[in-house]
Each structure stands twice: as structure tokens, then as C-alpha cells.
Amino acid sequence: MEIDLDYRALSVESLPQRLGKVEAVASRVGGEPATWAIREVGDGNLNLVFIVSGSLGSVVVKQALPYVRMVGESWPLPTYRAHFEYYALVRQAKRAPGIAPEVYHFDKPQALFVMEYLHPHTILRRKLINGERVAQLGETIGQFCARTAFRGSELSLSSPEKKADVGLFSGNVAIPAITESLVFTDPYYGAEMNHHTPELSPVVDELRRNTRLKAKVQRLLMKFTANTETMLHGDLHSGSIMATDTEVRVIDPEFSQYGPMAFDLGMAVANFLMAYFSQPAHRSEDELEAYQAWILEVINACFSSFDEEFRHLWQTERTGILFPKALFEEQGNSADDACDALLEEIRLDALAYCGIEMHRRVLSLAHNADFEEIENTALRAKLEARNVLMGQTLIMEPEAYSDLAALVGLARAYNQQEVL
Ligand code: SR1
């Protein structure tokens, strides 16, 4: 693994001296660097994250470590991944303005960047576990996915610009390899780093015997590896979303790569569904039904807003080499049917990717707190089982659930099912 020889991991102690003279930091934080209040708050799986506060304000400093933080130095991971996260943030800011944090400073050799401190935003996953509602959540995420999918593709970009960007991102070889194994492959066999709730074993064993399912997932992996339709966020789970009651922001595109348009949408919806299935462990009887109904509305809004925004961009920003107006509108032909067909294909793939994300978060290495924090493992397994089985259905027959009422009906049906 190549490591820049100048690279040194930051610490709370060294940060003032190392970043105190960086104008983009000093002018926003204010005061003497030695007096800055600094907290390391990285609770993700990979990186160092510091909140730096002074007399004028706060910034966030994120730095890649040369290994996977959640596992340790036994799993080396190149620090160059931070460069791609920075490139992704810059592109997202252009393609979906106002959603990603603004970046103030990038230091390539140190694999770090300094960005906007989002306050009083908190991580969406925690809000969903706590039973909080966020206005326009589904709409904002659906719109974000549509804008980044469309504007990062050759529906919008010129062929040379897109090809050059795919070339640039193809240098990020370590990160896709993690998604390929942890998301697509490990859940479906007894991979070394896997773990699951012991009581879930009968469901897991059955799932892993489903050869048709494994083949379908591998086909989706093939599409994921071979398809460079657009620049993805790549890890759009509810820990990559921060919100207040009324504002939604998307952070952490450290798994960004070029891939299929449906991927981010599917991942986001999977995380809403996992929040939905885990609720019986987090809510009291009297609030459970209404809160679960709200999560289903979020899912509905997410898909609907994706479609609406994508159609709007199709009409107004179709400037790339794909489906050019010269072939359709300028010949007096509508391109609406082509858009409908593409959206249907994206919906089906999104449902299947959604099912895969629902599996990996309870079967592979990196689990989610929605289920993981349920201390009663019998209850946890029961709720995870509903989630696993719905995921399987979505992968096996997405066509049956492309209608949103059918999808919501499926979630409600599994939510009632006594599997374990
Ligand atoms: C080793 S990294 C494990 C997972 O954490 C991130 O959130 C990604 O989802 C990745 O797959």
C-alpha cells in the first residue's frame, strides 16, 4: 500500500499547531489556536473526525486513517480514499446544491479536508431510533438521488467530461472492493468477519441455501462493478444523513464511485425500511403505529420525488449524449416513454439493491444501531427476520413491488408476520 511519506495522523493535541495557520480554518474558528476546543467525534467505521471550535465558530476536520478504524491496523486501507471523498463532495455541491457540507480546505498529502460544521443537525439514524420526525425527509433524499444520478450521468454531462471523471474515480480501487464483498457477497455465506443475532440462525441458514437468490445478487454485483452510469454517494444509509426537524443534509460520500443510478436510492430506502422494522423495540404501543406509518410515507415520498425530479431534469437538462433531443423532440417525437421505461428499470434495480442492503446490515460486518441496540436478542432476531425476508422478496421479485402501494403493503405484511 502506498502511503505519502509526509502523512501523519492528526490528534486533538497536534491539530492546533498543524492547522492553526491554515487561513480557511483560522478565519472561521477564530482566536488563538492554542485555545481552540477540539473533540474527536468519529463514530463511523473508517476515519478521524474532529470538531474544532473557537471564538468565531466551528469547523469539521476529517482525515483518513491508513487502516479500517473499526477493525484496526490489521486491515490496511489507503489514505487516498479521502481524495475521492473530497472530489465527491465538490461534485455533489454542484449537482445537488445545498445538501452536502461545504468544503473549506483540502490537504491531499495529509488525506484530510475541512468542512462545514452542521449544527444543530444530528445523525438521522439516531432520530429514527428516538422516534423523531423530519419534515421533507423523503422528498429531499429522493430529490438528492435524482439530481446526483442525472447530473452525474451522460444524460447531462458530455462524453469526454464523464469519461475523464470515470477515469479519475477508477483510481479509487480499495473502496469499491469493500462494498463488493461486505454488501454483495459476505451476507450470503459464512464469511470470516460476519456475525448475526444467534436466534436469527434458522432464517439465515435458509437464506444462504437460496441459490437463485445468490445468483440474482451476483448479477446485481456484476451490474454494480461494470456499470458506470453516474457518480454514486455509495453509502447512503441513515448514518450518512444529518437533519434538524426541518433540514436534511447528506454527509460522508467516502464510498463514492461510478455505478448504477439505482444504487443510492435503494440504499436509502433500505435504511428507512430497517428503521421501520426495528420500531417495535424502540416505541411504546401508543406511538408505534403512527410512527411506522410516517416512515412508510417517507419511503413513498422518496420514490415519488426521485421520479418527479428525474422527469423534470429529463425535460429541462438533457444535454448529454444519451437520448439527445435531436433524436426525439427535434424530430417531433416525445421522449416521455423512454423516460418512463428508464425510471421503471431504475425502480426495479433500486428495490433489489434495497433488499441487499437490508441483508448486509444484519448479516455481514457493519451492522446498524436500529437493530444492534435491541438488547433482547430474541426480540431483535424476530424483527431482523421480517427485515431479512422482505429483503429476499425484493431481490427475487422486484417487479411485483414497483407500485408504491404494493411496496408499502409488503412492508406492512412482513411487519405483522410472526417468523420466529
Ligand atoms: C469496513 S467499512 C464497513 C462499512 O462501513 C461503511 O458505512 C460502509 O457501509 C462499509 O461497507
Ligand code: MG
Ligand atoms: Mg460513512
